[in-house]
Amino acid sequence: MERGLNSSIDEGLIGYWKLAGDCQDYSGQDNHGICQGVLLDAAGPDGTRGQAALFNGRDSYIEVPHSPSFDFGTDDLSISLWIKTRDSLDDVIGDILSKFDPERRRGINFTVMHHAGCTSSQSNYRHLLFGIDDGRIEQDWTDCGRPGEGIFVSAMTVFDGSLHVGTCEPEEGQAGHVYRYLGGTDWEDLGSPDASNTVMAICVYQGRLYAGTARYDTRGSALAASPNENLGGRVYRYEGDKRWTDCGQLPDATATYALSVYRDRLYGIAMYSPGVFVWDGGTGWDYCGTPGDERSMALAVHDGFLWVSGNGSAGVLRYEGGTRWHFCGKQEDNSQTYSFAIHRGDMYVGTWPDGSVHRYEGGTDWLNVGRLGEEREVMAMTIYNGKLYAGTLPLAQVYRYDGDDNWRLTGQIDDTPDVTYRRAWSMAVYGGKLYAGTLPTGRVWSMEAGKSVTYDRELPSGWRHLAAVKEGTRLRLYLDGALVATSTDFVPADYELATDQPLKIGFGAHDYFRGSMRELRMHRRALSDQEVAELYRGQ
Structure with missing residues (x-):
């Protein structure tokens, strides 16, 4: 069953987009999305329509205008959601989410890397990356x-x-x-x-x-x-x-x-x-x-x-x-x-x-x-x-x-x-x-x-729960409720992430996302291992 907004896991929630029939924000922060060609009545994990958003990989995405709640500064943050990708690909899977200023190299990137034509090799295939930068x-x-x-x-x-x-x-x-x-x-x-x-x-x-x-x-x-x-x-x-x-x-x-x-x-x-x-x-x-x-x-x-x-x-x-x-x-x-x-x-x-x-x-x-x-x-x-x-x-x-x-x-x-x-x-x-x-x-x-x-193994196709967490001196990635990758240490004060660029769901530096999404949450705090597992089990 889907989780409501009354549990402690929702503390620090700054965005909750169910992506089931609309792209409204259900966190109470009014960070509502603007739909750019996304099909909002797609089928969810059980096949029922109206439970997910389908992104076409060509030109569709959701734009969320900047608001003060997205001024992360050097704070901890978390992103969690369900995505569905196909097994047989004729396109780059693309970006899950970005809030990034390319001129200043400041902000966050969350993407599925697919790099064919890297001269003679297909160098990355279905690999996750969660990154932060401040021109460093x-x-x-x-x-x-x-x-x-x-x-x-x-x-x-x-x-x-x-x-x-x-x-x-x-x-x-x-x-x-x-x-x-x-x-x-x-x-x-x-x-x-x-x-x-x-x-x-x-x-x-x-x-x-x-x-x-x-x-x-x-x-x-x-x-x-x-x-x-x-x-x-x-x-x-x-x-x-x-x-x-x-x-x-x-x-x-x-x-x-x-x-x-x-x-x-x-x-x-x-x-x-x-x-x-x-x-x-x-x-x-x-x-x-x-x-x-x-x-x-x-x-x-x-x-x-x-x-x-x-x-x-x-x-x-x-x-x-x-x-x-x-x-x-x-x-x-x-x-x-x-x-x-x-x-x-x-x-x-x-x-x-x-x-x-x-x-x-x-x-x-x-x-x-x-x-x-x-x-x-x-x-x-x-x-x-x-x-x-x-x-x-x-x-x-x-x-x-x-x-x-x-x-x-x-x-x-x-x-x-x-x-x-x-x-x-x-x-x-x-x-x-x-x-x-x-x-x-x-x-x-x-x-x-x-x-x-980065998650340096192939992301399985079908519905998968992902979470990206910035906590203290480390970044973490989770797949289906389990911790799968941790970054090396960094100095949090070196990464001021505030930018007035809009939050883009399904678009970023790589490509438009090809697949489905649902139950996207952003927290202005770090989710624990147990909380990520609970979100995975609860959906």
Whole structure:
């Protein structure tokens, strides 16, 4: 049964949106919502209509105007609600709630991360993040070690509570490996799927870790040719204890380039040969056409479609089923489009050779939102605690997007002398921090903007109860009444969270929320473990 407003658990309540037929505030604080296209009579957990709000993932959200009750200052706070997400996804799940000023980097973010098209990997998939910020850098870029003997951290993803990377290890007798991060500068070797020199792509599909191998031509990064001539182009599934199961070869491929999940199917592209392919579940890969009659470079999922970026004149194309692709425009005179990111509901791509990022405006139109310093190529891009970050070549720099055409340098993470190119190629959000991998040092680096806590396991589909709590020096995340993640310590006085920005339910820095919500509460105090469990059991 639903809980009323007469129990001690409702002390400090500043917002209570049942989201059952309306978006009114039942806390007594009059923080009523303004509906922007949300269906307010959706079915609840028992299938009865009128018990939840359905967000379409395209343009719907609820805006709650600012009020003094939202001036959190440095106080404790809590957010709790039920959400429903689908198992088969054709879109980013998006933001649960935000009250964030992007210009000042001040406020709170609560989101479900889904980062496909992070160059060659699907780096985050159904991972929760609760973050606060007040324009702070808690940790500058810090060296997290060199996995194995790699020169290139060519792939990165978060799987089963850990950060995983793929490497290029190009010398005679070497091969590409997958490694799991153990903390500090330590890495655990999970083995080589095959004898080729690179693990170029990794992603999570149906709860398992998959890796795509490649014979990477190191001359493409202006390095000496690799003496390892063993071919890749295959995809493998990890079985534990350094064991990998062969899931087949992409047709005619010597190098797998990227992997992504769309509508519960695993898709892949090759590096040096054209075509998009979908796995048949055994060892076969079915042909899905050749977008733009060019080689493809990255895969992304957004607004109901699978998207691909191209090499040469291909630009960006949208999958229409079968072998059909719809051309969605080029990014000025750029010849390569390396990466995707979904930021504030829009699609962004990174390019070569002018080192600019472009935002999709619909049809075949793209808006140039700026060049990153004097760089030539934009590779990995990801959303982290309310902001968009991007890695570059030739200096392996990482920039933060501050709106309009403004990009701020956060650091250079590879300063190898006497080389032509340095890459900040791969990225993922893990353990509340942003991680990035490099070439040619083959090292992983991390930084922390503000303070975040992440749930680094896949959020199950269906109805789930979530709670995010800020108490004293820690942030906490709960799933179905149980504590699942706790942040590292911070100084509460460093985080003044008051902002006159509106509270947005179902929208934020990542994307419009795709799914259902009900029983959203905000407290201006910290809920205890017992209170979170009681809210879970009581609904």
